[in-house]
Amino acid sequence: MTPLATILRDSLGLRGTKIGCGNGECGACTVIVDGRAICSCLAPLGRMPGRSIETVESLGGPDDLHPLQRKLVERGAFQCGFCTPGVVMSLIALLRERPDPSDEEVRCALQGNLCRCSGYVKLLEAVREIAREGSHER
């Protein structure tokens, strides 16, 4: 039984999806499947045919950042960056559902994304700002 994360990383070369634990505990491998943020390390591959899968690579490259990504960089919302693609995917899923999320909704959406560097403070600030500006859609 192969998890989606392994195929993304090893077969498709989409290594933006990170493995921090492999057990669904840290959220570094978060991708969006059929509109929902899930841990790709626990998504059985056999269930994926016919589904829409979005990884961080689907948002654009370093020279073509999504407005959310640009905001995270500008506001220093991450440090080592290992959790960041997962955080981005959780936020993209949230902002599609709730373009102007409350702080509590942001915290709820990111509770599964462990970050050891940032203390989450600048991350919350950045999301607050992007929600206020309404600039998270391309």
Place this chain on the structure above:
Amino acid sequence: MNAEFKVVWKPRPQIEGSAKVSGRAEYTHDMTLPGMAFAAVLRSPHAHARIRSVDLTRARAMPGVVAAVSGREFPDLKYVNAGPAFADRYAMARERVRFVGEEVAALAADSLAEALAALAAIDVAYDVLPAALDVPAALAADAPEIHQKPDLPRNVAQTSVATFGPVDEGFAAAAHILDDTFEHGAVAPVCLETNGVLADFDAASGDLTLWAPSQAPFFVRKEIAHVLELALENVHVRSVVIGGGFGGKSQAPEPIAIAALLAMKAGRPVRLLLNRQEEFLSGKSDHGKKMRVRTAVAADGTILARHTEFWVDNGAYTHMGPAYISAVRQRTCNLYRVRAAGFDGKLVHTNKVSGGSYRGMGAPQIIWAIESQIDEIAERLGRDRLEYRIAIANRPGDETPMGWKIGTCALAECLEEAGRRIGWDEKKHAMPPGRGIGFAAMINPSVGVLYAEGNFACVSIDLQSDGRLRVGTQSADCGTSQNTVMGQLVAEELGVAPELIDVIHMDTDETPPDLGSAASRVTFVSGAAAIKTAQSFRVELEARLARHWDVPAEDISFADGVAGYRDDNERRLSLVEIADLEGPFRVEDRHDIDLPRPDPATGYGHYAATYGFGAQAVEVEVDPTTGHVQVLKVVVVQDVGRVINPLALEGQMHGGIVQGIGMALREELVFDHGAPVNASLITYKAPRIQETPEIETVFIETNDPTGPYGAKVGGEHSINPTPAAVANAVAHATGTRFNRLPITAGDILQVRPRRKPLALEPWKRPYNLEVATARALYPKVLFPGLRRLGARLGRTRTPKPTCAYVRPSDLADALRELAIPGRHAKPIAGGTDLQVGIRQGVYEPDVVVDIADLSELHGISIGEDVVRIGGAVTLSEIVERDDIRARHPMLSEGLAKIATRQIRNVATIAGDLSQEKRCWFFRSGAQCYKAGGVTCPCYAVLGDNRHHAIMGAGRCAAPCVADAAPILTALDATVVVAGTDRLRRIGLEDFYAWSGETVVKPTEIIVGIEIPNSLGETRQTYEKAADWDGDFANASVAARLILRNGRVTSARISLGAVAPLPIRAKQTEAALLHGDSSAAALRSAAELTVRGALPLSGNAYKAELLVNLTQRAIEKCLDETPSPE
């Protein structure tokens, strides 16, 4: 203020930001090479054992295996570490293993699956030895000897005893003497990227190339060259992006030498990545400590003397233990004005994972001990705790007992500002109940590290052919923005736009020597080297142009990226043009801090060029029901000299503070027989976003003459005072001082003054007599006996490396798959427990049958009489349904408290009910009663049982932690189960056989849940207390009351996480039917929930917790508006 500079003292985003946020940054985990083999490590299951033999014959013959090594294959050499006196570790265990998780053998194979499968074919014979699992045991007269260190007492790696100044006189003259002992366990760095390495060996040239997330390539090179007997110049460490450091990547990690030797043997590149459990088992933690702090205080508050006697738990091998000795000495002698000081410290070996480095290097906890006492001193003196701190703060020009000469110092101002910003004067006499404010300060040397090499750094600057500059530093940026800062410093010094500057770090071929990122030294030391190198670069550039134009060099200027000769417009060249003209060239320079080394035995001496200071103020709120501490606000005021990059430094503050909150309240490795039982990111409780407080960051900028552009060090300042300030705030809020970290909710609940002790009356249940008798016999007789018996006769679990997967098209097909005889099939839906459990050996299926998408298991219908929910409906789908929330709010609210959004998006209602027990002994591979069978013991009786059952436990004490279980029990729900020939309906109260064990047969599938409607005015509440939002409950209460004319006419209350089964609180229910709804009556009814409980040694808090939650649940039911059930 910052107008005089263009690039420094200004916020600047990370230069790697775009690559990281877009997922394009290349970490070691992402690196591959053609022909790469995958490595796996066999680890010791014993805390202490003699290795009789390691036989690799069978493993080498396994499919795909290309190389296998044991300790014997390595040269007979130990890591250098902190010098010959501390060199006690081989690259891989040779004759003995000294901790659970120590590397015993390793192999490389064509695929990771093959490597993992082949581990089982390595034959190791051990003679198990007695182990010393904590410091007292290691120092006992009959302790087993962990290392032979002839000049030291048994199991002692270092002693450090000294006094500076008249310590005894101080104690003799004191008006007040305080004498307190403080203790804490080991926390772990928990980088999101685990340690790993890609190693490539070229046999022809003898070159070993390494890609590894190391804070210090310098050390990697030195250590690897040494233990593999390679020439230093043959070891090459290359640049990678690093996924967090915090000390966890600061030494030469063992995986590197192992992968390197495998690559040499295999003749192929080898990649070795630790998994999360291995990272905890072997990745090196912080050091646990016990500290007895004695302080002599004069009537006017002067600290006449301070003395700390302390013991540092070194773990099995010495890595950074000596630096932890140093950290305690330094704070004892230097934090606040102290007339005289002394210490008596021991670094003690135990049979546990070796201590390594972690942010703060032990300073946060000694500061916690001292600052706890400062609060107590202020109290004795009748002085305000902030005013007193300001009065005794270090000040410029001071010389401390240890010989530190304080230069710039704004500690008093930091304390004042912290007090102002937290609102101390306004709040201190009007704190609402449960609120508290705490203060703490810190002092940190601006560099000064154990290694002499820490006081210099080299930097290179290349003019590249495209006209861009490349700054080279062998230090490593683990995410702290130091590369960005290095670029800023060079940009400022040369007047070049920062966008034109690249920075390469780590690479030992392309960058000059530097000790690496440790002790917050990079900005201060490497940064100064960057400025100096930029100056040299300017000189070189001007000299070259002078030669070219044949003019005096002093007439050439270089500014804003353009070089010119006087005001000659013909002779003005951009960097691109200079590169065209001169070709690429390189300049290197170095910066030295010229200070005498401190006394190696005592640490005496002016240790660092300058010292950083800071203060924090923390406000907390303690929930009286659960004991949970919420940190509301942290004010951090730092004197770090001038701030080169405020954006980056604020980030350092935030990250360190939140780590400090974890250290204060939650984080700790929990060991059982030397093995960490919480080696996962659920059970090792690093802070998540819900716990993040408001953080206000203030920098009081002293312009330090010794630092680059006035900067001092900054990185570890953040965490140093945080645990102390949090603990002081908790003491302020609760009136109790806790002398052990972390201070858990359970600790707080147990000391809170209660009305009266709870009457548990366990003897009213005859069954408890039997259980209590067995428990009494556990330490001496039953546990050791059963452990031995189980080892011989018990079942052992071996996680299956692979398992087949089938995806049936409909329910009938799925049931047929499950019914195929001769194999063990398990249905999988969300799979969030099953897949993890398979790796843990908790589940051992040959095949999993995917039922997630079967239409028969989906759909939600809201009928007149019953709500039906398909078994494979996800928790998120249920939580999002307004009609369910309206009908059964407790279900919606309760399911929303399970795990995280990502998990709820796939986890199903049937899966939550069916998940296996979460006992951390059972989950971490202990051969316990439930894992190994009747000949095995329960590990919870003598182990850390804080999460276990307080009632109903027998031979197993695992509690039921499925949140849906008490909720659906209280809702009187039914589980509908399909077999090949019939449907069964099982009431929730008959659904469980034990914790994590249901009556559903292996050939059956849960198709749905039915929740009946009841008549009358229904009120529902689910109360859950867990260590973090989404964690498994420590206790939970689901209450459904039906009221008529304000009186309770029906009550169903079900309790979770306190017993192996979700149990009904029938006595409480009955009391509610007859009692009034006065607070006293509700409390009495709630107290009935714990009648007959028999807590274990460490979970009595759960009784208090359960009663409090029950009371709150009932009160909420009575307050709330009815649901239209």
